[in-house]
Amino acid sequence: MTTDIAIHDAYVLTVDDRNRLYDRGTVLIEDGRITEVRPSRDGDPDIAAGRVIDGEKKLVMPGLVNAHTHLELTPLIGAFSDLDLVEMTSGMTAIFGNIAEGEYDYLTKVGYELAALNFLAGGVTTVNSMDVRPSAGAETFGAAGLRGFFGMALSDLFWDVPVDEQFERAREFIDEYHDTYDGRIHATICPHDDWSCTRNLWERTARLAAEYPDLLVHTHLLELEASNTMARSNGAEDSLGLLNDVGLLDDRLVAAHFRLADDEDIQRTADADAWVAHCPSIFCYWNTGDDVQWTPVPELRSAGVDVGLGVDDHYWHDSYNLFGEARQARLAANLKRSAGQYHSMELVRMLTIEGAQALGVGDEIGSLEPGKQADVILLDVDSPKFTPLTNIPAQVANNAAPADVEAVIVDGDVLMEEGEVGTMDVNAVRERAEWAVERFTSETDWELGIGGSEPPKKMAVARDLPKRGPAQLLGRLAFQSVRDRFPF
Numbered sequence: 001m002t003t004d005i006a007i008h009d010a011y012v013l014t015v016d017d018r019n020r021l022y023d024r025g026t027v028l029i030e031d032g033r034i035t036e037v038r039p040s041r042d043g044d045p046d047i048a049a050g051r052v053i054d055g056e057k058k059l060v061m062p063g064l065v066n067a068h069t070h071l072e073l074t075p076l077i078g079a080f081s082d083l084d085l086v087e088m089t090s091g092m093t094a095i096f097g098n099i100a101e102g103e104y105d106y107l108t109k110v111g112y113e114l115a116a117l118n119f120l121a122g123g124v125t126t127v128n129s130m131d132v133r134p135s136a137g138a139e140t141f142g143a144a145g146l147r148g149f150f151g152m153a154l155s156d157l158f159w160d161v162p163v164d165e166q167f168e169r170a171r172e173f174i175d176e177y178h179d180t181y182d183g184r185i186h187a188t189i190c191p192h193d194d195w196s197c198t199r200n201l202w203e204r205t206a207r208l209a210a211e212y213p214d215l216l217v218h219t220h221l222l223e224l225e226a227s228n229t230m231a232r233s234n235g236a237e238d239s240l241g242l243l244n245d246v247g248l249l250d251d252r253l254v255a256a257h258f259r260l261a262d263d264e265d266i267q268r269t270a271d272a273d274a275w276v277a278h279c280p281s282i283f284c285y286w287n288t289g290d291d292v293q294w295t296p297v298p299e300l301r302s303a304g305v306d307v308g309l310g311v312d313d314h315y316w317h318d319s320y321n322l323f324g325e326a327r328q329a330r331l332a333a334n335l336k337r338s339a340g341q342y343h344s345m346e347l348v349r350m351l352t353i354e355g356a357q358a359l360g361v362g363d364e365i366g367s368l369e370p371g372k373q374a375d376v377i378l379l380d381v382d383s384p385k386f387t388p389l390t391n392i393p394a395q396v397a398n399n400a401a402p403a404d405v406e407a408v409i410v411d412g413d414v415l416m417e418e419g420e421v422g423t424m425d426v427n428a429v430r431e432r433a434e435w436a437v438e439r440f441t442s443e444t445d446w447e448l449g450i451g452g453s454e455p456p457k458k459m460a461v462a463r464d465l466p467k468r469g470p471a472q473l474l475g476r477l478a479f480q481s482v483r484d485r486f487p488f
């Protein structure tokens with residue numbers, strides 16, 4: 001037996017079942033897996049290993065899991081920051097329609113590169129991304145050494161792309177990319193949400209899911225007021241009722257949001273062993289009303305549902321900071337309800353092991369335990385912001401930031417060391433991102449510069465909007481709302 005990597009004399013936050021924390025700990029890695037996690041011994045600096053890392057004044061913890069995200073528009077960071085909700089959604093709908101038709105491949109390809117680079121540098125070792133053109137995502141994350149779940153968004157009311165074509169492309173993606181890059185890249189099946197898909201689309205999705213029983217089904221549920229309205233328009237009792245009808249409410253389901261979940265929804269989710277990804281920043285930033293119901297995460301977790309954290313559309317709120325989602329989850333819940341909604345360690349678990357559980361890989365990653373894949377990050381805690389170093393779980397949940405991450409290991413491979421990413425050409429990615437945004441702004445008349453962002457004039461956006469799907473979507477919701485108010 002030869003040890004590949006030995007990290008010694010570090011603070012080690014294992015996130016195991018007992019939340020063990022060592023103030024002077026050693027982690028050994030061999031053939032991509034963790035072989036030992038234990039208190040350091042005096043001889044550990046001289047241990048026979050391919051690489052010995054002195055962990056003094058470093059915090060070693062599991063890599064973070066971004067349990068729900070969309071990556072391909074990453075270069076548009078800053079473009080949406082100051083728009084109002086209507087401007088943002090109409091601008092996005094126009095862009096998405098065009099992406100689905102392959103118009104902005106130059107932007108989406110480098111979007112994955114920029115996302116991989118920034119998430120890697122910030123300690124995120126696994127992403128679960130739903131996109132329109134996911135092939136480039138799978139290739140980029142695979143080549144960078146990261147772990148990723150990728151799937152093609154399917155919807156028949158959100159855009160005008162023919163449904164047959166969508167399913168054909170989703171199937172091709174699965175066949176080509178599932179279980180590639182040493183098993184680090186997984187394909188998923190992604191019906192987009194419960195407010196822009198008809199029952200027919202859900203039934204087709206269920207048939208596809210039955211053909212590929214190893215794949216997760218990744219969607220958005222109970223996100224908007226329209227979620228249950230659309231489910232009733234689809235002939236179901238409510239959103240989860242529709243999923244149950246078509247046979248998708250089970251342990252393969254990972255659903256973002258659950259903002260509107262009531263007690264019955266929570267119980268049904270727990271009974272089905274389904275999983276939830278909570279994305280607090282996106283709803284705090286794009287608040288849809290002054291009396292928004294807040295996601296009942298504490299209730300979901302006490303019912304036994306594992307809840308991961310996700311940054312969702314990070315380019316809408318200008319943040320690559322997954323640590324920040326832990327803080328935001330706490331702030332939003334405490335503001336909306338009362339203080340003490342979470343213990344810090346619960347938030348650390350949501351950033352790591354619970355995100356891994358939600359993606360069905362909790363036995364493989366998410367904690368530092370012998371036998372698990374070695375997805376490990378090192379934070380430099382030898383700095384004023386971490387002085388004095390008390391309450392490490394609280395420091396991680398409230399105070400840590402991507403810039404504190406110094407080294408990243410995935411599957412036992414060192415992807416970043418001393419702050420330098422070794423598996424990507426950082427300068428080339430930056431140049432391509434700048435070029436792509438210049439081309440995008442010149443093609444769309446979207447002004448995006450150091451002073452701010454100005455979307456194209458309304459008429460230009462309206463002309464580019466998909467017509468059939470969204471018109472039908474709005475019509476169905478309006479009709480169902482009338483039926484709900486005046487049952488006949």
Ligand SMILES: [Zn+2]
Binds near residue numbers: 070312
């Ligand atoms: Zn989302």
